[in-house]
Amino acid sequence: MTETRFDPSAADGRWQRAWDEAACFAADSRSARPKSYVLEMFPYPSGRIHIGHVRNYTMGDVLARYKKMRGFEVLHPMGWDAFGMPAENAAMEKGVHPGGWTRDNIASMKAQLKRLGFALDWTREFATCDPEYYGHEQALFIDLFEAGLVYRKQAQVNWDPVDMTVLANEQVIDGRGWRSGAQVEKRQLDQWFVKLTDFADDLLEGLETLDKWPEKVRLMQENWIGKSQGLEFSFTLSNGDTLPVYTTRPDTIFGSTFVAVAPDHPVAQGVAAQNCDAAKFIEQCKRGGTTAAELETAEKLGFDTGIGARHPFTGEQLPVFIANFVLMDYGTGAIMAVPGHDQRDFEFASKYGLLIPRVVAANAEEADKPFDGEAEPGDGVIVNSDFLTGMAVDEAKAEVIARAEADGWGKGTTVWRLRDWGVSRQRYWGTPIPFIHCETCGVLPVPKDQLPVELPEDVDFSVPGNPLLRHPTWKHTNCPSCGAEAVRETDTLDTFVNSSWYFLRFASQPQDKPFDRDELAKWLPVEQYIGGIEHAILHLLYARFWTRALTQMGQIDFAEPFASLFTQGMVTHETYSQRSADGLQDVFYMPDEVNRASDGATLKSDGSPVTIGRVIKMSKSKKNVVDPDAIIARYGADAVRWFMLSDSPPERDLPWSEAGIEGCWRFVQRLWRLFAHYDASAKGEDKALARKTHQTIAAVAEDIEALGFNKAVARLYELTNAVEKAQPSSTRNEAVRAIVQMVAPMMPHLAEEGWQQLGGEGLLAEAAWPEVDPALLVDDEVTIAVQHMGKLRDTLTAPKGAAKEDLEALALASEKVQRSIDGADIRKVIVVPDRLVNIVT
RNA sequence: GCGGGUGUGGCGGAAUGGUAGACGCCGGGGACUUAAAAUCCCCUGUCCCUUGGACGUGUGGGUUCGAGUCCCACCACCCGCACCA
Known part of the structure; x- marks a missing residue:
């Protein structure tokens, strides 16, 4: 017989059409089967998918297809996080409309995803820029407003002068806009806020229930919420003012030898107004670096204001310093410093020759033990502290708080790092905030029967700033209360609002409301959510908030949207570079510009040697990127999918290599030959192979459920090796059938071909996972x-x-x-x- | 600086306290071929002269009959960060 090869360029499209025609992957809410909601973070439609998307969606796809084979009714949807700045940037740079640009991008990315054969329910597809979607979002925002979870305030905001927009605190990195990189300015503006802090405790406690989330992500959220308990009290200053401070260590109050305020604290500003040395010092503080690492290594600096602060117990006058290490936006912006038991205070006191008394020791005998060059922030017994002496740290904390409250000069306080979520953006390409400003009636929500408030199509991007503000007619309307002329809110919502509830809309999409409560109850929570670690805090925290808010308002019945979370690693690649002619910089080359041999690499164009650099995250600047389309065209969807699952554990980085994908391609062809040579008439038993087969079925199932795809892949190689060595027998045929079924979630096109070859009925996509015979799981x-x-x-x-x-x-x-x-x-x-x-x- | 993670062949990585290196890649040898591609077979941690043995999971200790795995101390790299009082 003639040796044939698997030809993905023909087979991939054929099976993709077959799945479409059979509507295999449309989720049925009325199904009686147990449900499984598998979701990967939906993409921003930048225009091209990148290899990271391919990895993310392949993992989700394997799980979704596997669950379907195990008898679940699977919801595996896809859509587009379609609002955001790149569309406006494109509008400005290329003179295209953000909407048109976005729609074009969606079309091409959708085609790319289709070529990978993902088992997605495209009937539920939507883009967040669809007026239908953002209209429902506007309704939810109004609901939140009416529930008291949305408010406006004059606030100093981070103004990005390049993007002409306000950034959330979380979106400012090192004093620069997280997208534009521009130096952020401070401005006072009326802003819309969502009361994230109302749920601070709830969001914190909820983390404990998320036992299927990575520990790392829970810890990051916990630190972000930043709950701390302590004492807030006021010092009486020698100039007659009072200075509120916050401390988490009231037990060490007798060890306080100075007080410090932030450079932008009112007390510091007051001193600076009369003392130009103080003003100079404050200026100097502002020039310092702002990253954590810079601040950690920066020298502790202070300015003695000459003011005294009266210690609440001893009555002693403590000097008040302006200090570069005190932050204005945490606590009260002022601290009681305890150099013996806080490292920063210790360094500061050492520099300025202040006393460093010991008030906590390992035991009473060590009450006067000298410090060994650093503070001792740990636990122990209180010493040298009047009525606190002898108490344990926790006991002393409670005692000081009790006395402060009894005497009325302070109180126990919980301080949160978490702040409310500023959602206003002075930008066109987002959800219009559905409110109307009336001179007499104030700020009113748009009546729900007038939603959606749609974006105008005719906008001008030739100048920066918000086109909605400049639009000649759009903002002019009438007050819903008094009917007088009024103006629309021209701010749009942060795109994180769009992604805070999209997973609900996937599960249920009635026309007249955002979702149907009963239908949601069938699908939610998401059984497995998969995405990048970069969303560990913001997106996941906002989505958790949003579902809690909906629960509080009685619209849904669950608090946590994502039962299980998986954060996958990045796809990496080595870099190829040459020194530029002037020797000053490295010139990078794309992988397909280079001939890579086992002992080095050369440039295809002139054969000159190329330096092979470290394996790092794919990035355009280092040119170490591979184009999914080119790879699919060459090797077919299945080989690419198989590569995404092989070798590296999914939570770790995956180094892309040409040799690796070649290996996958060879395996695809090996399986193809195995299927092509299948002889249904073979007879006889092979006990050892039967064991191997059933052990593999059980193990692969276990591996897929634990997302251990690399291990499942290794087991399938092993079984394939064993089958190829085995003599023809009915057992061997059973093993080949099992292989076809097991690779179905991973290499669905090839598997369908094999299924057909082996005489399987109908589509393999609709077939079941192979049965395990428990008797064959143990060796004799x-x-x-x-x-x-x-x-x-x-x-x-x-x-x-x-x-x-x-x-x-x-x-x-x-x-x-x-x-x-x-x-x-x-x-x-x-x-x-x-x-x-x-x-x- | 703090928090988290990771260290196993040339590379990616497997190993409920019980045969370290499964599986894949790379490499070497061979078969087939006029030749190549494709495919198939064998070898492939290091060292020693072999049958065979010694060493070997970042480093140094410890627990154990037995440690990649558990404990203590350290080192290196990666990621995150907010000097959080």
Whole structure:
């Protein structure tokens, strides 16, 4: 017979059409089957998918297809996080409309995703820029407003002068806009805020229930919420003012030797107004670096204001400093400094020659032990502290708070790092905030029957700033209350609002409301959510908030949207560069501009040697990117999918390599030949292969459910190797059928071809996972390791479940073991049934 | 600086306290071929002269009959960060 090859360029499209025609992946809310909601973070339609998307969606797809094979009704939707700045940037740069640009991008990315054969329910597809979607979002925003969870305030905001927009605190990185990189300015503007802090405790406590989230992500959220408990009290200053401070260590109050305020604290500003040295010092503080690492290594600096602060217990006058290490926006912007038990205070006191008394010690005997060059922030017993002496730290904290409250000069306080979520954006391409400003009636929500408030199509991007503000007619309307002329809100919502509830709309999309409560109850929570670690805090926290808010308003019945979260690693690639002619910089080359051999690389154009750099995240600037389309065109969807699953554990980075994808391609063809040579008439049994097959089925299922795709892949290689070595038999045929079924979630096109070849009925996409025979999961013979003093000396074969005495006798009979023992006295023999025998002499 | 993570062949990585290196890639040898591609077979941690043995999971200790795995101390790299009082 002529040797044929699997031709993905023909097969991929054929099966994709077959799945479409059979509507295999449309989720049915009325199905009686158990449900499974598998979701990958929806993409921003930048125009091209990148290899990271391919990895993300392949993982979700394997899970979705597998769950379907296991009898679940699977919801696996896809849509587009379609609002945001790149569309406006494109509008400005290329003179295209953001909407048109976005729609074009969606069309091309959708085609790319289709070519990968993902089992997606495209009937539920939507883009967040669809007026239908953002209209419902406007209704929800109004609901939140009416529930008291949305408010306006004059606030100092981070103004990005390049993007002409306001940024959330979380979106300012090192004083620069997280997207534009421009130096952020401070401005006062009327802003819309969502009361994230109302749910601070709830969001924190909820983390404990998320036992299927990565520990790392829970910790990041916990730190972000930043709950701390302590004492807030006021010092009476020598100039007659009072200075509120916050401390988490009221137990160390007797160890406080100075007070420090932030450079932008009113007290500091007051001093600076009269003292130009103080003003200069404050200016100097502002020039310092702002990153954590810079601040950590920066020298602690202070300015003595000459003001005294009266210690609430001792009555002593403590000097008040302006200090560069105190932050205005945390607590009260002022601290009682305890140099003995806080490292920053210690460094500061050491520099300025202030006293460093000990008030906490390991035990009472060490009450006057000198410090060893650093503060001791730890636990212990209170010393040198009047009525607190002898108490444990926690006891002393409670005692000081109790006394402060009884005497009325302070109170126990919980301080949160978490702030409310500023959602206003002075930008066109977003959800219009559905409010109307009336001179007499104030700020009113747009009546719901007038939603959606749609974006105007005719907008001008030739100048920066918000086109909605400049539009000649759009903002002019009438007050819904008094009917007088009024103006629309021209701010739009942060795109994180769009992604805070899209997973609900996927599950239920009635026309007249955002979602149907009963239908949501069927699908939610998302059983498996998969995405990048970069969304560990913001998106996931906002989405958690949003579902809680909806629960509080009685619209849904669950608090946590994502039962299980998985954060996948990045796809990386080595870099190729040459030194530029002037020797000053590196010139990078794309992987397809380079010939990569095992011992080096050369440039295709002129054969000159190329430096192979480290394996790092794919980025345009380093040109170490591969184009999914080119790879799919060359190797087909299945080889690419297989590569995405092979070798590297999914939570780790995956190094892309040409050799690796070649290996996947060879395996695709190996399987194809296995299927092509299938002989249905083969007879006979092969007990060992039957065991191997059933053990593999059980193990692969376990691996997929734990998202251990690399291990599932390895097991499938093993079984394939065993099958290829086996003689024809009905057992072998059973193994081949099992392979077809097992690779179906991973390489669905090839698997369909194989299924057809083997005479399977209907589409494999609709078929079941192979059954496991539990009797075949255990071997009847086992290999026993024989050790002498813990070192392997021999192995022997014994029946499964053999008696300890028999194993011991067998082990001692081994010539190799006897040689090793060499006549020494046997003190002990350890026998682990079915595993090993260890002889101790 | 703090928090988290990771260290296993040339590379990606497997190993409920029980035969370290499964599986894949790279590499070497061979078969087939006029030749190549494709495919198939064998070898492939290091060292020693072999049968065979010694060493070997970042480093140093410890627990154990037995440690990649558990404990203590350290080192390196990666990621995150907010000097959080």
